[in-house]
Amino acid sequence: xxxxxxxxxFVGLSFAMYIGIAIWSRAGSTKEFYVAGGGVxxxxxxxxxxxxxxxxxxxxxxAGLIAFLGYDASVYLMGxxxxxxxxxxxxxxxxxxxxxxxxxxxxxxxxYSKTARVVAVICLIFISFTYIAGxxxxxxxxxxxxxxVSIFWGVIIGMGIVFIYAVLGGMKGITYTQVAQYxxxxxxxxxxxxxxxxxxxxxxxxxxxxxxEVNDGSGLYVLQKLDLVLQDLGFGAYTDGSKSMIDVFCITxxxxxxxxxxxxVIVRFFTVPxxxxxxxxxxxxxxxxxxxxxxxxxxGAFARINFIExxxxxxxxxxxxxxxxxxxxxxxxxQDKNGDGVMQYRAGDAFEGAPVFDEGATGDFGERVxxxxxxxxxxxxxxxxxxIMVLANPEIGNLPGWVIALVAAGGLxxxxxxxxxxxxxxxxxxxxxxxxxxxxPNISEKGELLAARIAATAAILVAGxxxxxxxxxxxxxxxxxxxxxxxxxxxxxFMGIFxxxxxxxxxxxxxxxxxxxxxxxxxxxxxxxxxxNVAENWLFGISPEGIGVVGMLLHFAVAIVVAKxxxxxxxxxxKLVDSIRVPRGAGEAHAH
Amino acid sequence: xxxxxxxxxxxxxxxxxxxxxxxxxxxLVSLMSIWFIVSFGAGILFRDWLDQFMLGGYPLGFWxxxxxxxxxxxxxxxxxVVKMRSLERKYDLDD
Numbered sequence: 001x002x003x004x005x006x007x008x009x010f011v012g013l014s015f016a017m018y019i020g021i022a023i024w025s026r027a028g029s030t031k032e033f034y035v036a037g038g039g040v041x042x043x044x045x046x047x048x049x050x051x052x053x054x055x056x057x058x059x060x061x062x063a064g065l066i067a068f069l070g071y072d073a074s075v076y077l078m079g080x081x082x083x084x085x086x087x088x089x090x091x092x093x094x095x096x097x098x099x100x101x102x103x104x105x106x107x108x109x110x111x112y113s114k115t116a117r118v119v120a121v122i123c124l125i126f127i128s129f130t131y132i133a134g135x136x137x138x139x140x141x142x143x144x145x146x147x148x149v150s151i152f153w154g155v156i157i158g159m160g161i162v163f164i165y166a167v168l169g170g171m172k173g174i175t176y177t178q179v180a181q182y183x184x185x186x187x188x189x190x191x192x193x194x195x196x197x198x199x200x201x202x203x204x205x206x207x208x209x210x211x212x213e214v215n216d217g218s219g220l221y222v223l224q225k226l227d228l229v230l231q232d233l234g235f236g237a238y239t240d241g242s243k244s245m246i247d248v249f250c251i252t253x254x255x256x257x258x259x260x261x262x263x264x265v266i267v268r269f270f271t272v273p274x275x276x277x278x279x280x281x282x283x284x285x286x287x288x289x290x291x292x293x294x295x296x297x298x299x300g301a302f303a304r305i306n307f308i309e310x311x312x313x314x315x316x317x318x319x320x321x322x323x324x325x326x327x328x329x330x331x332x333x334x335q336d337k338n339g340d341g342v343m344q345y346r347a348g349d350a351f352e353g354a355p356v357f358d359e360g361a362t363g364d365f366g367e368r369v370x371x372x373x374x375x376x377x378x379x380x381x382x383x384x385x386x387x388i389m390v391l392a393n394p395e396i397g398n399l400p401g402w403v404i405a406l407v408a409a410g411g412l413x414x415x416x417x418x419x420x421x422x423x424x425x426x427x428x429x430x431x432x433x434x435x436x437x438x439x440x441p442n443i444s445e446k447g448e449l450l451a452a453r454i455a456a457t458a459a460i461l462v463a464g465x466x467x468x469x470x471x472x473x474x475x476x477x478x479x480x481x482x483x484x485x486x487x488x489x490x491x492x493x494f495m496g497i498f499x500x501x502x503x504x505x506x507x508x509x510x511x512x513x514x515x516x517x518x519x520x521x522x523x524x525x526x527x528x529x530x531x532x533n534v535a536e537n538w539l540f541g542i543s544p545e546g547i548g549v550v551g552m553l554l555h556f557a558v559a560i561v562v563a564k565x566x567x568x569x570x571x572x573x574x575k576l577v578d579s580i581r582v583p584r585g586a587g588e589a590h591a592h
Numbered sequence: 593x594x595x596x597x598x599x600x601x602x603x604x605x606x607x608x609x610x611x612x613x614x615x616x617x618x619x620l621v622s623l624m625s626i627w628f629i630v631s632f633g634a635g636i637l638f639r640d641w642l643d644q645f646m647l648g649g650y651p652l653g654f655w656x657x658x659x660x661x662x663x664x665x666x667x668x669x670x671x672x673v674v675k676m677r678s679l680e681r682k683y684d685l686d687d
Binding site: 066071073074077078081082084085088089090207208210211212213221222223224239245248249252253256274275276279280282283286287290293294297578581582583584585 | 609
């Protein structure tokens with residue numbers, strides 16, 4: 001069967017499954033809409049958390065980042081898994097014991113203040129929208145490459161699917177579709193990894209393959225070979241980094257703490273029956289996530305080897321089919337700087353910026369003509385977008401058509417599951433925190449449920465718009481959602497559980513200063529003055545990616561000083577802290 | 593560590609709860625130290641030194657940064673789940 005037909009079948013079947021699950025698990029009450037009724041099995045919740053967490057960035061982009069950054073990409077591997085230790089040990093069981101519906105719920109109640117709740121809602125909406133725009137871009141890429149529809153229709157179809165199960169099913173629908181999506185995405189990730197690992201090393205387990213010898217008879221280990229090949233072409237060694245140690249340290253810490261502070265992840269732990277289940281569930285989530293995260297370094301390394309071997313010193317006329325496929329989607333380009341008709345892949349940029357194609361024009365060898373000014377001090381002629389590595393991997397490795405189809409379905413599952421989780425926290429923060437708890441306390445259960453659905457619909461439309469017309473800043477700021485979460489929500493929640501003295505004034509001052517500082521730093525270097533974004537100008541040599549750590553320390557410092565200068569926390573709040581620290585009694589907590 | 597047996601009445605006293613909380617904090621501090629050592633220690637600060645050792649084809653520091661720390665994270669949560677269950681039984685505070 002043709003690959004294209006297989007893709008339609010795989011994607012069509014997976015979409016039909018999601019819709020079927022959505023119809024089966026419609027939400028009838030606000031409790032079902034916000035927290036799936038609070039009775040989700042910890043293993044099921046762990047799996048749903050894994051799908052919720054692993055976004056288009058994890059599935060599509062991460063292995064590509066690793067392939068091109070080598071050791072430096074460790075920040076993502078450690079940062080996006082270590083946060084689950086913080087969640088399981090420091091936050092999840094206590095938030096579950098507290099037992100309401102949203103993160104602002106906790107902050108508003110613990111700090112006895114509507115202002116604190118509204119500040120938390122602002123942080124949450126800001127974090128979630130920067131994050132969701134990236135998901136929609138992922139949906140657009142997959143659709144335009146694999147399904148031959150324009151990005152516009154790709155996003156519309158994706159939004160339609162999410163609409164059906166997020167708006168009808170709420171958290172309940174999302175939970176069960178995410179379980180299905182996890183299964184699809186992990187198969188789609190592992191199957192090509194097994195193939196590639198077996199082809200390159202003779203060992204099908206990628207985690208072991210990456211530490212094995214290449215089976216080309218050279219007797220070199222995979223990582224040694226990569227180091228040699230890359231240094232030959234003028235790159236730095238794969239196992240060496242180019243980032244400074246303090247920057248690697250801070251980015252890793254910001255990603256870890258940010259992961260633990262992401263509202264759409266935290267809220268998943270409100271859905272299990274007991275506080276001890278929240279701990280267990282975080283453990284299961286990390287296991288399901290680690291399956292992909294320990295495979296990704298192998299996929300990245302194998303992809304880099306394959307890419308160099310098939311592209312470098314190959315004449316364009318003999319270029320493999322995947323090369324021209326992705327060239328047609330603007331994600332790969334070749335500019336024949338020395339006019340020999342052969343593609344040279346070297347260190348450095350081939351030309352300035354992202355490729356701008358002369359529509360319809362073809363060069364001497366049939367390649368698409370790039371109008372960018374060439375970079376003359378580099379021999380490199382090949383531009384490649386890092387995002388394509390995972391999607392193109394099965395084609396680069398010459399894997400069968402059904403593997404390519406599976407990867408297309410997996411990429412969509414990853415993007416849709418995360419988008420749905422984000423839409424849900426946005427809509428519940430509007431209907432529950434802004435309407436029910438702040439501005440319209442008398443709203444009925446039915447009215448609140450309707451408001452939640454309307455808010456979810458509105459959020460889908462905004463997200464879809466951002467996906468179709470991505471503003472330039474989207475790609476720039478998605479990674480910063482973590483820094484903002486680390487500087488604003490995490491410290492407030494942490495001190496709410498582990499201290500009794502932290503009061504309303506301290507918490508508000510802390511959240512505002514952490515958010516403002518981190519946002520200001522990122523805004524300055526990424527949007528206002530990108531030219532200044534070099535190590536010499538950074539505070540303590542910390543890049544905008546890692547600055548959330550400084551924002552977090554500032555939050556702690558400001559909050560503690562302000563709390564010490566202002567009043568004692570009321571006695572009922574101190575009792576609340578006592579009660580969330582012991583697990584007994586979580587079952588009833590949802591009833592209030 | 594003193595053996596705190598829960599009172600027979602089934603009522604949890606405040607002293608019992610604070611003993612439970614102290615034990616929990618002590619456990620958290622040791623587990624978070626391991627969390628820090630494997631990721632920030634082995635994967636970042638002491639990586640260059642560790643890279644002189646090989647684990648199969650992996651330089652050891654590189655292995656901690658891209659594989660090992662993740663495995664240890666999973667073990668940490670597993671240990672915490674098991675240990676907390678026994679702590680909660682000991683102080684009769686389990687859910």
